[in-house]
Amino acid sequence: MPTVLVTGASRGIGREFVLQYRKAGWRVIATCRDPGGAGLKNSDAFELDVSDPVSIKNVANILAGDPIDLLINNAGIHLAKHANFGNLDYDAWDEVMWINVLAPLRVAECFAPHVALSDRKQMVFVSSIMGSIENNSGGMPIYRSSKAALNQAVRSVAPELRSKGITSLLIHPGWVRTDMGGPNAAIDAQTSVRGMRETIEGLTLAMAGTYVNYDGNPIPW
Ligand SMILES: NC(=O)c1ccc[n+]([C@@H]2O[C@H](COP(=O)([O-])OP(=O)(O)OC[C@H]3O[C@@H](n4cnc5c(N)ncnc54)[C@H](OP(=O)(O)O)[C@@H]3O)[C@@H](O)[C@H]2O)c1
Structure with missing residues (x-):
């Protein structure tokens, strides 16, 4: 059975990834800040x-x-607080960039050897349609810029990952x-x-570094 590692598994989308992959019989490594508090305590919760x-x-x-x-x-x-022009919270912006951009890249770097050892060799980055520059109707500059930066960073490392046989994907969960x-x-x-599981199931190396909706449809950068 394949193995999946999920970050932010305590609630929301991460939690649902854990439940569905467990149900499908995968080995699920659930990671979060407080596995005990999230009721995730088992040998594969970190x-x-x-x-x-x-x-x-x-x-x-x-x-x-x-x-x-x-x-x-x-x-x-x-x-969301103080995230509009005229009232921008730069400390909050700094924190959002750390968590939404630097952290996923650092996680990817640290776990690349584990992924390279596997059969499927896939790295998925949960982005957002809010990161699309073409689709931008305005507002939320902090969150939008973090996901746009994530997109650019992942797109930039995709060829390097691809050379190791690793397929990367940026996905909007809806x-x-x-x-x-x-x-x-x-x-x-x-x-x-x-939807995301189905899209990931159909992932090929040719799709490395692409940006898609949860149903697999491409999103304009
Ligand atoms: N919901 C949407 O409509 C939507 C749309 C587009 C994109 N997304 C993206 O989808 C992903 C999941 O969002 P969600 O809707 O499930 O959000 P959520 O319900 O707010 O859950 C966020 C998760 O991220 C974890 N997290 C935050 N900071 C962390 C840290 N420093 N270390 C480890 N885990 C941390 C939280 O853990 P704690 O419980 O410890 O706080 C929680 O498990 C995010 O990347 C989000 O940007 C969501």
Whole structure:
């Protein structure tokens, strides 16, 4: 059975990835800041704070030599307060860039050897349509710029990953009813994750570094 590692597995979309892949019989390595509090305690649940390089390296070291077929960089934040022009919170911006851009790349670097050891060799980065420059109707510069930067960073490392046989993908989960998406969002986490799993299942090396919706349709950069 393949192995998947998920960041931000405590709630929302990450939590649903864990439930669905477990149900499908995969080995699921669930990582989050507080596995006990999230009810995720088992031998494949690890404490991992993506903002902390030591925390990432610790888990990568514990799992050294373990193949990871699919790495899902899901953890992310959206700090909505003081996020509009004239009232921008630069400390919040700094934090969002750390969690949404630097952290997933650091996780990818630390776990690349594990992914390279596996059969499937896939890295998925949960982005957002909010990162699209072409589709931008304005507003939310902090969150949008973080996901645009994530897109650019992943697109930039995709050829290097591809040379190791690793396929990377940037995926928009849809507007999803989670703490982040809110109660009025368009779809539930089950529908989003079911769609993303199908898209990931059909992933080929030729699609490395592409930016798609949860249903697999391309999103303009
Ligand atoms: N919901 C949407 O409509 C939507 C749309 C587009 C993109 N996305 C993206 O989808 C991903 C998941 O979002 P969601 O809707 O599931 O959000 P959510 O319900 O707010 O959950 C966010 C997850 O990220 C984790 N996280 C935050 N900071 C972390 C850190 N420093 N270390 C480890 N984990 C951390 C949280 O863990 P804690 O429980 O420890 O806080 C939580 O598990 C994000 O990347 C988000 O940007 C969501």
